[in-house]
Amino acid sequence: MDERERLELFEQTVLPHLDAAYNLARWLAGNDHDAQDVAQEASLRAFKFFGSLRGENARAWLLTIVRNTFYTWLRKNRPREKIIEINDETLGIEDGLAMAEAVNPQFADADAVRRAIADLPVEFREIVILREMEGFSYKEIADLAEVPIGTVMSRLARARKLLQKRLTTDFKPGDQ
Amino acid sequence: MNCQQAKPLIDPYADGELESAAILELEQHLEGCSACALTLRNVQSLKRTLKSDALYFAAPAGLRQRIKSELPSPAKAVPLRQVWAWNWLTTCLSGAFAVCLALLLMVTRTRPSSEQQLAQEIVSSHIRSLMPGHVMDVVSTDQHTVKPWFNGKLDFSPPVKDLAAQEFPLVGGRLDYLGGRSVAALVIVAFRVS
Numbered sequence: 001m002d003e004r005e006r007l008e009l010f011e012q013t014v015l016p017h018l019d020a021a022y023n024l025a026r027w028l029a030g031n032d033h034d035a036q037d038v039a040q041e042a043s044l045r046a047f048k049f050f051g052s053l054r055g056e057n058a059r060a061w062l063l064t065i066v067r068n069t070f071y072t073w074l075r076k077n078r079p080r081e082k083i084i085e086i087n088d089e090t091l092g093i094e095d096g097l098a099m100a101e102a103v104n105p106q107f108a109d110a111d112a113v114r115r116a117i118a119d120l121p122v123e124f125r126e127i128v129i130l131r132e133m134e135g136f137s138y139k140e141i142a143d144l145a146e147v148p149i150g151t152v153m154s155r156l157a158r159a160r161k162l163l164q165k166r167l168t169t170d171f172k173p174g175d176q
Numbered sequence: 177m178n179c180q181q182a183k184p185l186i187d188p189y190a191d192g193e194l195e196s197a198a199i200l201e202l203e204q205h206l207e208g209c210s211a212c213a214l215t216l217r218n219v220q221s222l223k224r225t226l227k228s229d230a231l232y233f234a235a236p237a238g239l240r241q242r243i244k245s246e247l248p249s250p251a252k253a254v255p256l257r258q259v260w261a262w263n264w265l266t267t268c269l270s271g272a273f274a275v276c277l278a279l280l281l282m283v284t285r286t287r288p289s290s291e292q293q294l295a296q297e298i299v300s301s302h303i304r305s306l307m308p309g310h311v312m313d314v315v316s317t318d319q320h321t322v323k324p325w326f327n328g329k330l331d332f333s334p335p336v337k338d339l340a341a342q343e344f345p346l347v348g349g350r351l352d353y354l355g356g357r358s359v360a361a362l363v364i365v366a367f368r369v370s
Contacts, residue, residue, distance in 0.1 A: 007247060018243070022235035036239050043243045110230040117231070131191065132226035138193050157187045160222055167222075 042069040124159035312348035334360035
């Protein structure tokens with residue numbers, strides 16, 4: 001494959017997923033400026049390593065690079081942002097919560113939902129984005145985030161509890 | 177199934193990740209348990225909310241343009257053929273190199289991890305062959321001379337084909353040492369007389 005064919009193939013198979021790349025970078029970095037930097041660097045890295053993409057899902061492949069680029073960027077630019085292990089106790093999730101009808105988040109406005117997602121710890125946030133916005137399977141997410149499937153499942157379940165708690169607290173009945 | 181068993185299955189069920197045997201059991205439980213059914217409804221409604229287009233950030237148009245401008249422009253990509261000044265020697269030796277590589281792939285089963293090391297060895301061996309007097313150990317255009325020459329020098333019999341009809345005449349061969357064993361390198365002239 002010569003350089004011209006490589007470029008054409010890259011533009012046909014990888015660049016169509018730029019929205020997904022930017023969306024993930026935007027949710028991880030938290031603002032447009034940093035997200036553009038991460039997405040751009042990841043795309044150029046993807047071109048450099050284009051040869052390593054073999055028949056697999058190009059979107060998952062690109063998002064793996066976005067994710068790695070983001071964490072490298074994070075260590076360099078925000079070394080103080082700690083990635084904390086969270087368990088049910090630190091989350092303050094009581095079982096009683098499950099017994100209440102959560103306020104239907106569809107009635108919550110998009111800004112409130114955005115804030116709730118943004119407040120999730122980053123390793124929970126990425127799983128939510130990959131599952132709900134990109135529709136990846138548990139297995140695909142496990143490969144992409146390099147964690148066992150069990151970890152994907154527990155992080156997803158905890159992230160959902162956190163979101164429900166946030167949206168329930170923010171929107172008490174009668175607020176509507 | 178009780179609530180304790182049902183609880184961890186609710187998220188995978190909502191995600192379509194539960195296997196069919198577990199689905200049946202869970203659905204039976206959900207019919208009789210309003211608390212678990214409520215948990216499921218909450219997960220489902222949260223899922224619908226998170227799928228909303230309003231939450232998805234599309235790439236700004238400027239980003240796409242910037243990335244494209246950073247990629248090498250197709251006009252700059254020059255085909256290899258124009259760069260290399262092909263003369264008889266390089267053509268001939270490239271042919272030898274290609275055959276050497278092809279033979280290796282045929283005779284040695286290499287693990288992917290050692291591929292790079294092997295490639296390095298092939299390159300070194302090829303460069304060494306460019307030094308005066310190293311190209312050929314046996315000089316002959318006759319495959320029936322070249323093939324028997326390898327007898328007793330290798331632990332396999334290399335396929336020696338005469339591709340003269342395809343305008344790639346055989347001119348000889350030599351012994352190389354690659355990947356921890358002796359291999360045959362055939363020297364073929366790969367050029368066209370125009």
